[in-house]
Amino acid sequence: MSLKDTIDQDIKSAMLAKDQAKLRGLRAIKAAIIVAETEKNAGVFGSEEEIKVLQRLVKQRKESAEIYEQQQRDDLLAIEREEIEVIENYLPKQLKREEVESKVLAVVAQLGASSMKDMGKVMGVANKELAGKADGRTISEIVKEVLSV
Structure with missing residues (x-):
C-alpha cells in the first residue's frame, strides 16, 4: 500500500x-x-x-x-x-545525533576529508547515505564540527 x-x-x-x-x-x-x-x-x-x-x-x-x-x-x-x-509518524525513524555523528565520521574517513574545503564532498555522500533518516541541518552541523577540528 x-x-x-x-x-x-x-x-x-x-x-x-x-x-x-x-x-x-x-x-x-x-x-x-x-x-x-x-x-x-x-x-x-x-x-x-x-x-x-x-x-x-x-x-x-x-x-x-x-x-x-x-x-x-x-x-x-x-x-x-x-x-x-x-x-x-509517516517518516522513517530518525537517527539520534550520536548515530549521525558516527556515520559522518565514517564518510569523512572514507573520503579522506581533512578540512572545510572538503565539506561539499562529505555533505553529498552523507546526505545520500542518511536521506530520510536525519535532518539536513543536523548533518551539516556535524560535518562542520568534524572538519573544523
Missing part, C-alpha cells in the same frame, strides 16, 4: 474518531503529495519523493513553531507541534 493510500485510510479513521489534530496533519500531507505529483518535471513519484515531501512539511512547521514561540503565540505553537507529531 502506498503512502497516499495509507493517508486516505487514516483520514477516514481520524474523521470517525473526530481527531481534529490528526486530521489537520493528514490533510496537509495529502495536499502536499498531490501538489508534488502534479508539479512540472515531477517525473516518477516514488517513496523517496514522498519522504522528501514529508521532510519539507516537518521543516516548514518547525520554522513556524520557532516564530510562534518567539512571538509567544502558544495557541498557534500547539497546532504546529501537533501537526509535526502527525507527519513524523
Whole structure:
C-alpha cells in the first residue's frame, strides 16, 4: 500500500474518531503529495519523493513553531507541534545525533576529508547515505564540527 493510500485510510479513521489534530496533519500531507505529483518535471513519484515531501512539511512547521514561540503565540505553537507529531509518524525513524555523528565520521574517513574545503564532498555522500533518516541541518552541523577540528 502506498503512502497516499495509507493517508486516505487514516483520514477516514481520524474523521470517525473526530481527531481534529490528526486530521489537520493528514490533510496537509495529502495536499502536499498531490501538489508534488502534479508539479512540472515531477517525473516518477516514488517513496523517496514522498519522504522528501514529508521532510519539507516537518521543516516548514518547525520554522513556524520557532516564530510562534518567539512571538509567544502558544495557541498557534500547539497546532504546529501537533501537526509535526502527525507527519513524523509517516517518516522513517530518525537517527539520534550520536548515530549521525558516527556515520559522518565514517564518510569523512572514507573520503579522506581533512578540512572545510572538503565539506561539499562529505555533505553529498552523507546526505545520500542518511536521506530520510536525519535532518539536513543536523548533518551539516556535524560535518562542520568534524572538519573544523
